[in-house]
Amino acid sequence: MPARFPTTSANLISKLRQADGVAWEVSWKRFLELYHEPLEMIARSCYRHHTGGQEPGRGFIEDAVADTVAGFFAKGRHRYDASKGRLRAYLRMLVNARVVDLLRKERPVDARPFDTEEASALPEESSLEREAFQRALLATLIEDLRSRIPLRQFEAFERVKLKHEPPAFVAGDLGITRAMVDRNVYKAMTKLRELAGQPEYLDEIES
Amino acid sequence: MNAFAYLTRPDPELTAEEEDALSLELSTAYRMDEAAASSAEVRYIAEKVRARMERGDAEEAASTSGS
Numbered sequence: 001m002p003a004r005f006p007t008t009s010a011n012l013i014s015k016l017r018q019a020d021g022v023a024w025e026v027s028w029k030r031f032l033e034l035y036h037e038p039l040e041m042i043a044r045s046c047y048r049h050h051t052g053g054q055e056p057g058r059g060f061i062e063d064a065v066a067d068t069v070a071g072f073f074a075k076g077r078h079r080y081d082a083s084k085g086r087l088r089a090y091l092r093m094l095v096n097a098r099v100v101d102l103l104r105k106e107r108p109v110d111a112r113p114f115d116t117e118e119a120s121a122l123p124e125e126s127s128l129e130r131e132a133f134q135r136a137l138l139a140t141l142i143e144d145l146r147s148r149i150p151l152r153q154f155e156a157f158e159r160v161k162l163k164h165e166p167p168a169f170v171a172g173d174l175g176i177t178r179a180m181v182d183r184n185v186y187k188a189m190t191k192l193r194e195l196a197g198q199p200e201y202l203d204e205i206e207s
Numbered sequence: 208m209n210a211f212a213y214l215t216r217p218d219p220e221l222t223a224e225e226e227d228a229l230s231l232e233l234s235t236a237y238r239m240d241e242a243a244a245s246s247a248e249v250r251y252i253a254e255k256v257r258a259r260m261e262r263g264d265a266e267e268a269a270s271t272s273g274s
Contacts, residue, residue: 029253138232
């Protein structure tokens with residue numbers, strides 16, 4: 001995991017779920033890096049849904065994602081309330097609204113305007129979209145792990161489990177025994193399991 | 208089965224195939240994240256987000272000073 005990201009006392013999903021101002025301390029840039037893939041997929045799907053299957057241009061998707069992230073992090077607007085549903089569902093609703101806004105601006109003046117029901121109708125969630133969201137959530141979990149365990153332990157886990165370097169090579173490179181590498185990886189995996197079992201993650205992965 | 212299903216299973220013992228599948232999903236998510244951090248496309252969208260947030264802050268400041 002890149003070292004430039006600050007460690008956090010609570011994970012990103014927890015922060016987004018909090019109703020107070022803490023939620024807005026989460027870096028929007030980090031959020032964009034982690035969630036841009038599912039956001040783009042949702043935007044594409046919503047565009048097709050509202051245009052009878054047309055494909056959006058690159059600029060449209062970028063604008064839709066940028067509007068969504070800016071709206072999500074704007075103080076006092078579009079506040080995410082975990083009691084009203086999962087982050088995944090909330091993001092779908094938010095992206096759809098931004099796509100409709102952009103389509104309204106694009107539509108020629110004589111085109112039939114969206115009615116409220118049509119505008120809020122969401123497309124079915126595709127398996128690709130679900131997989132992209134789970135990848136983003138898994139990357140969030142890995143970042144969470146990084147801030148919760150000793151740096152050396154994470155480094156062993158990162159190199160063996162994430163970069164697939166041979167444990168014996170990692171041991172030699174770090175100047176520790178192979179058994180120590182295995183122990184560090186085992187401890188990191190145990191912590192990863194513990195974190196994955198937290199309600200904020202479990203709520204998001206339930207289908 | 209996805210990685211979260213493996214990670215949250217009551218019995219943490221995985222078969223070799225399951226270990227491989229979990230490891231693949233973890234490394235895919237990790238590489239996706241690494242790629243996003245250096246992606247020109249994500250950087251470009253980030254510039255758009257920043258411009259929108261600055262515009263929002265300016266509008267909020269203008270409405271506050273005007274009220």
